[in-house]
Amino acid sequence: MGCPLYFSHPACLEHETTGGHPERRARITAIESSLTERGWLGYEVRHAPPASREMLVAVHSAEYVDAVRSMSDRGAGAFDEENIVSEGSYRAAAHASGAACAMVEALLAEGGPHVGFSATRPPGHHARTDTTSGFCLFNHVAVASRHALDSLGARRVFIFDWDVHHGDGTNDIFRTTNAVLFASIHQSGTFPGTGAITDAGSRAGEGYSINLPVQKGSYEDGWFSLLEHIVIPAAEEFQPDLVLISAGYDAHRDDEQGGCELEASSFAEMARHIRGLGERTGAPVGAVLEGGYALDALAASVCATMQALASEEPADSVAPDFLTARAASHIGFHWEL
Numbered sequence: 001m002g003c004p005l006y007f008s009h010p011a012c013l014e015h016e017t018t019g020g021h022p023e024r025r026a027r028i029t030a031i032e033s034s035l036t037e038r039g040w041l042g043y044e045v046r047h048a049p050p051a052s053r054e055m056l057v058a059v060h061s062a063e064y065v066d067a068v069r070s071m072s073d074r075g076a077g078a079f080d081e082e083n084i085v086s087e088g089s090y091r092a093a094a095h096a097s098g099a100a101c102a103m104v105e106a107l108l109a110e111g112g113p114h115v116g117f118s119a120t121r122p123p124g125h126h127a128r129t130d131t132t133s134g135f136c137l138f139n140h141v142a143v144a145s146r147h148a149l150d151s152l153g154a155r156r157v158f159i160f161d162w163d164v165h166h167g168d169g170t171n172d173i174f175r176t177t178n179a180v181l182f183a184s185i186h187q188s189g190t191f192p193g194t195g196a197i198t199d200a201g202s203r204a205g206e207g208y209s210i211n212l213p214v215q216k217g218s219y220e221d222g223w224f225s226l227l228e229h230i231v232i233p234a235a236e237e238f239q240p241d242l243v244l245i246s247a248g249y250d251a252h253r254d255d256e257q258g259g260c261e262l263e264a265s266s267f268a269e270m271a272r273h274i275r276g277l278g279e280r281t282g283a284p285v286g287a288v289l290e291g292g293y294a295l296d297a298l299a300a301s302v303c304a305t306m307q308a309l310a311s312e313e314p315a316d317s318v319a320p321d322f323l324t325a326r327a328a329s330h331i332g333f334h335w336e337l
C-alpha cells in the first residue's frame, strides 16, 4: 500500500468570490496552514491536473460546461447571486474535478494508497447535470465516480455525503443507476430542501439512494447512529470497490451555514467507520471536500478526518473514545461496538 495522498492545486485559489461570500479562498489556505504545522499528517501532497472536457461532459451537459468556461473567459459573470464566476473559476473547478479524478486513479491503481483526501474549491455536490447551485460549478465526486466506473474498472462506487446540506446534485446524477450507492445524512428544513427519507432513487437505481435527514440541532449521537445502523450495513451489502466521502464540514457546531452540533472529533469518528467499511470490503477510501465555512473548525475537522483515515490503528478499536456521556444519555441505548 502506498502512502496516503493529498490532492489540490493552486488554481483552486483563483476562483474569486466577493462581498463576504462564505465560499472563499481562505478555506483552502486555512486547511493547508494547519496541515503544514502538522507535517501534512504523513500524506504525500500532489498537484492535480485539470479534468478534461471529456471527463466533465460524462456527467454535465456540454452546453453547461461550455457556459461556465465562456463566462470565465469573459472575465466574470454569475449564474445567480450565490453562484459567481470569475476569470479563474473554470480553471479552479476543472482542477477540483481533476483532483478527485487523480485521487481515484491513484486509489484504484495496483499497489496504490488505501486512502486519499482532495481539498479543493469551489465545492461540487449541489451541481447537477446542467445547473450550478449552492456555490458549486462542477460535481467533483460525481465526475470522479463516473471516471472510476467508465475508465478505471470500478463496478460499484459508494458515496457517503456528510455535508450538512443534502448532496442533491450527486443524488440526482446517479438517481437511476445501481452502480452507485449514494447515502447522505443532512439537516432537514434547510437548503436545498431535497433529500426526504422517502427519496430512495428510481428505475434501476431504486433503493440505491439513502437519504437520512436529521433535525436542526442534532448532535453526533444521531449522526453516528444513522451511520452505524443504516449507512454502513447497506454499504457493506453493496460491496463497493471504491468508497468516496463527500466531506463537507458545515455540520460543525461553529459553522453558521448549518445548525448541527458536530465537532472535529465527530468527523474523525465517521471517517473511522468509513475506513473500517473500506477495510472490510477491500475498497479504498477517498474524501472530496465539499462545504465548511468556519475556518478554524474546517481546518481542525479536515485534519481530524485525514488523521483518522490514515491511522494504522484498527478502525473498530478506537470508536468508544468518542462516545461522550452526553451522546450516551441523549440516545438512551447502548452502542454495538
Ligand SMILES: [Zn+2]
Pocket (backbone or CB within 6 Å): 163, 164, 165, 248, 250, 257, 290, 291, 292
Ligand atoms: Zn454544505
